[in-house]
Amino acid sequence: MVEHIHSDGEEPAVTLDAFLSQSNATAVRLEPDEDARALIPHLDRLALIEVAFPKFRDGRGYSSARILREAGYVGELRAQGDVLVDQIAYMKRCGFDTFAPEKALNPVDIEAALARWPEHYQSAADGAVPIWKLRHG
Amino acid sequence: MYKYDEYDHAMVAARVAEFSDQVKRRIAGEITEDQFKPLRLMNGLYLQLHAYMLRVAVPYGTLDSRQMRMLAHIARKYDRDYGHFTTRQNIQYNWIKLEDAPAILEDLASVEMHAIQTSGNCIRNISSDQWAGAAADEITDPRPWAELLRQWSSFHPEFSYLPRKFKIAVIAANEDRAAMRLHDIGIQIVEKDGQHGAAFYVGGGMGRTPMIAPLIKDFVPLADMLSYAEACLRVYNRYGRRDNIYKARIKILIHELGADEYRRQVEEEFKHVKSLGIDPPKAEFDRIAKQFAPPPLDASAPDDIDRSDPDFAVWVDQNVAEHKVSGHAIVNISLKPVGGIPGDASSAQIDVMANLGEKYSHDELRVTHAQNIVLPHVRKADLYAVWQALDAAGLATPNLDLISDIIACPGLDYCSLANARSIPVAQKIATRFSDLGRQKELGELKLKISGCINACGHHHAGHIGILGVDRKGTENYQLSLGGSGAEDVSLGTITGPGFDEDGVVDAIERVTDKYLATRTEGERFVDTFRRVGMAPFKEAIYG
Amino acid sequence: MKLLTGNDLKTGFVTWWTGADWSLHIEDAADVGETGEAILAAEEGARRVNAPYIIAGEATPDGPRPAHIKDRIRALGPTVRPDLTLKPADPAAGDWVI
Ligand code: HEM
Numbered sequence: 001m002v003e004h005i006h007s008d009g010e011e012p013a014v015t016l017d018a019f020l021s022q023s024n025a026t027a028v029r030l031e032p033d034e035d036a037r038a039l040i041p042h043l044d045r046l047a048l049i050e051v052a053f054p055k056f057r058d059g060r061g062y063s064s065a066r067i068l069r070e071a072g073y074v075g076e077l078r079a080q081g082d083v084l085v086d087q088i089a090y091m092k093r094c095g096f097d098t099f100a101p102e103k104a105l106n107p108v109d110i111e112a113a114l115a116r117w118p119e120h121y122q123s124a125a126d127g128a129v130p131i132w133k134l135r136h137g
Numbered sequence: 138m139y140k141y142d143e144y145d146h147a148m149v150a151a152r153v154a155e156f157s158d159q160v161k162r163r164i165a166g167e168i169t170e171d172q173f174k175p176l177r178l179m180n181g182l183y184l185q186l187h188a189y190m191l192r193v194a195v196p197y198g199t200l201d202s203r204q205m206r207m208l209a210h211i212a213r214k215y216d217r218d219y220g221h222f223t224t225r226q227n228i229q230y231n232w233i234k235l236e237d238a239p240a241i242l243e244d245l246a247s248v249e250m251h252a253i254q255t256s257g258n259c260i261r262n263i264s265s266d267q268w269a270g271a272a273a274d275e276i277t278d279p280r281p282w283a284e285l286l287r288q289w290s291s292f293h294p295e296f297s298y299l300p301r302k303f304k305i306a307v308i309a310a311n312e313d314r315a316a317m318r319l320h321d322i323g324i325q326i327v328e329k330d331g332q333h334g335a336a337f338y339v340g341g342g343m344g345r346t347p348m349i350a351p352l353i354k355d356f357v358p359l360a361d362m363l364s365y366a367e368a369c370l371r372v373y374n375r376y377g378r379r380d381n382i383y384k385a386r387i388k389i390l391i392h393e394l395g396a397d398e399y400r401r402q403v404e405e406e407f408k409h410v411k412s413l414g415i416d417p418p419k420a421e422f423d424r425i426a427k428q429f430a431p432p433p434l435d436a437s438a439p440d441d442i443d444r445s446d447p448d449f450a451v452w453v454d455q456n457v458a459e460h461k462v463s464g465h466a467i468v469n470i471s472l473k474p475v476g477g478i479p480g481d482a483s484s485a486q487i488d489v490m491a492n493l494g495e496k497y498s499h500d501e502l503r504v505t506h507a508q509n510i511v512l513p514h515v516r517k518a519d520l521y522a523v524w525q526a527l528d529a530a531g532l533a534t535p536n537l538d539l540i541s542d543i544i545a546c547p548g549l550d551y552c553s554l555a556n557a558r559s560i561p562v563a564q565k566i567a568t569r570f571s572d573l574g575r576q577k578e579l580g581e582l583k584l585k586i587s588g589c590i591n592a593c594g595h596h597h598a599g600h601i602g603i604l605g606v607d608r609k610g611t612e613n614y615q616l617s618l619g620g621s622g623a624e625d626v627s628l629g630t631i632t633g634p635g636f637d638e639d640g641v642v643d644a645i646e647r648v649t650d651k652y653l654a655t656r657t658e659g660e661r662f663v664d665t666f667r668r669v670g671m672a673p674f675k676e677a678i679y680g
Numbered sequence: 681m682k683l684l685t686g687n688d689l690k691t692g693f694v695t696w697w698t699g700a701d702w703s704l705h706i707e708d709a710a711d712v713g714e715t716g717e718a719i720l721a722a723e724e725g726a727r728r729v730n731a732p733y734i735i736a737g738e739a740t741p742d743g744p745r746p747a748h749i750k751d752r753i754r755a756l757g758p759t760v761r762p763d764l765t766l767k768p769a770d771p772a773a774g775d776w777v778i
């Protein structure tokens with residue numbers, strides 16, 4: 001389920017440093033240069049991981065997202081920042097399930113972007129069946 | 138040749154629809170140029186000096202005659218009747234209108250072509266040996282491996298916003314005709330215990346800081362290749378520098394970490410990635426490989442060539458290469474007529490080559506990184522007819538690998554990043570050395586010209602390299618000697634102070650004279666340079 | 681003098697600000713003085729030009745001449761294809777660039 005929301009009233013995400021030194025937070029914010037793997041021992045107590053995209057050109061967050069999903073994280077994974085409509089399909093494939101773009105996106109465009117690709121060549125973190133598997137059953 | 142199935146068609150169609158929509162939004166003002174630029178670049182559309190430029194991918198340099206004809210059609214209908222074949226085995230059109238771009242991509246899609254990922258900070262078109270499937274010295278056809286990588290890298294969700302562009306080349310022969318080790322990843326298919334696998338060289342490149350890729354893994358089995366590539370890319374995506382565009386290529390990361398530390402990180406990531414099940418089964422490779430099955434060549438076809446026409450014989454000696462099947466040959470079509478523009482071909486010439494490919498080369502053509510075209514599977518008995526048709530179209534220049542077979546980037550005549558023009562220098566050099574006897578006397582001599590430090594013209598890898606620089610607003614040219622992009626890969630060394638346009642032509646003449654006076658029996662220019670070093674050449678140039 | 685130039689959004693062709701509109705011909709270009717930035721922003725916003733920028737130039741009897749060779753080549757066309765420049769009939773047109 002993809003929601004493009006930034007809900008009010010949720011627990012604010014703390015920085016990675018703060019999270020690692022404080023045992024009760026359940027939401028954390030990951031900057032592009034921070035190691036997603038530092039969160040792996042704590043995934044079951046996390047409800048939200050917010051991955052920052054200060055600039056859309058900085059693609060480190062895509063790897064962070066996949067690493068977290070590959071490690072079994074099932075909570076909310078949010079892409080926050082310079083998130084453009086032309087990127088969200090890839091973000092979703094990497095495991096993001098919510099988006100908090102700085103500049104609001106047009107819901108019609110979002111829908112079109114997410115429906116764009118009929119299939120995918122490679123497997124990623126969204127559980128989509130890759131084309132090679134479709135070819136060979 | 139690889140043929141699209143329903144899935145491949147659907148993916149390219151989706152991309153055309155997506156880009157058409159993006160163009161519409163740009164023209165309507167819904168997105169700014171800043172937002173649109175990375176999107177158009179991922180579809181190969183640049184804004185250059187005179188207009189938009191479209192770069193069309195020719196995956197691993199292979200095309201059929203129908204595709205080649207489409208390239209001519211696009212030149213005729215949407216451009217100014219010509220195209221420029223590039224060192225990345227692509228073709229570029231220089232006069233494209235933004236509003237035509239969606240229609241062009243649609244035309245391309247109708248013949249299973251596209252401009253996907255021909256620019257932008259993503260995994261680019263995968264290049265390969267232009268003689269693949271025909272070369273006498275290959276251990277297997279590298280293209281099925283390249284196609285596997287093409288599909289894996291197309292619309293890769295994690296690797297579309299890399300620190301910088303990413304170029305992969307795949308070869309399967311000991312002779313390197315693709316400058317494999319000057320790529321971000323160079324893969325050589327090798328054999329071990331009767332199995333083929335991929336040797337990974339990672340971190341090569343040209344540009345401002347040229348580097349030769351170190352060997353990162355000597356043998357990756359087919360079953361692991363995509364996982365291994367994914368691990369190489371993930372380490373780069375996470376740790377490649379993003380603070381400085383000139384230090385963002387993977388070569389800098391590997392240089393800073395050291396090859397051993399990079400290898401350690403990749404191996405660790407690989408162990409994890411391998412557990413994800415991203416490698417397709419052997420059946421997928423076999424499905425692809427079947428489509429690259431060798432054409433039905435008759436090995437009992439006559440093996441001798443009637444050389445009674447002397448002009449034809451000269452061309453055969455220079456431009457025709459050994460084929461792995463007796464009675465056949467590889468025809469190299471030079472796009473370097475003396476005084477012409479290296480790599481340019483008119484739509485009429487493209488059509489001529491398409492027709493020859495269809496009639497005489499089992500419907501196959503190749504684009505080479507040296508900006509030439511290849512007909513890979515020609516019967517020796519047909520060579521004369523092929524030559525006559527090429528000659529009539531101005532395509533029979535017998536100068537393959539000679540000094541006038543120059544690689545040149547578009548330079549300041551077309552490119553907005555250029556410091557100096559490349560093409561006029563290439564034209565002057567080719568004209569100065571136009572005497573074919575003199576060229577043959579000089580033997581194999583790879584001359585490469587770039588109009589700026591980005592090195593699109595591979596000048597670092599030229600036996601003789603020329604780099605255009607801006608000296609107080611005037612064009613100036615630096616000369617370097619001793620580079621090679623082949624299996625004896627090396628980077629050139631700058632001779633000293635630069636020259637103006639005529640000065641650099643004179644300097645090259647002094648260099649080649651020195652070589653003729655210094656060489657020993659059988660030595661190519663680059664061999665002599667390696668033996669005697671820079672000093673004698675420097676003295677010849679600067680006195 | 682200061683010149684304002686860019687490319688047409690739809691065709692990509694090189695254009696020059698004439699004081700009131702855009703022209704393909706540098707002969708029509710006007711000196712924008714200190715007003716360049718404001719015109720640039722307005723015209724780019726209105727999508728009448730793409731990737732505009734301001735350059736230094738010199739007024740000559742033959743019209744404005746950009747200070748940098750790159751913009752002189754933009755004004756003329758590729759020197760290696762005189763037939764595709766804006767002055768195909770003038771074999772010496774390329775000399776103006778250098
Ligand atoms: C005219 C538009 C072009 C532009 C704007 C352009 C831009 C660039 C840039 C910026 C780089 C440096 C990348 C880096 O070092 O990070 C580069 C490298 C390169 N380009 Fe181009 N290029 C153009 C045309 C071409 C053409 C026509 C060719 C082929 C003839 C080509 C082939 C290459 C190659 C082989 C490299 C070197 C890759 C490496 O550094 O490993 N480019 N280009």
Ligand code: SF4
Pocket residue numbers: 546547548549552553554555556587588589590591592593594
């Ligand atoms: S080397 Fe420089 S001048 Fe030549 S095409 Fe590349 S970017 Fe342009």
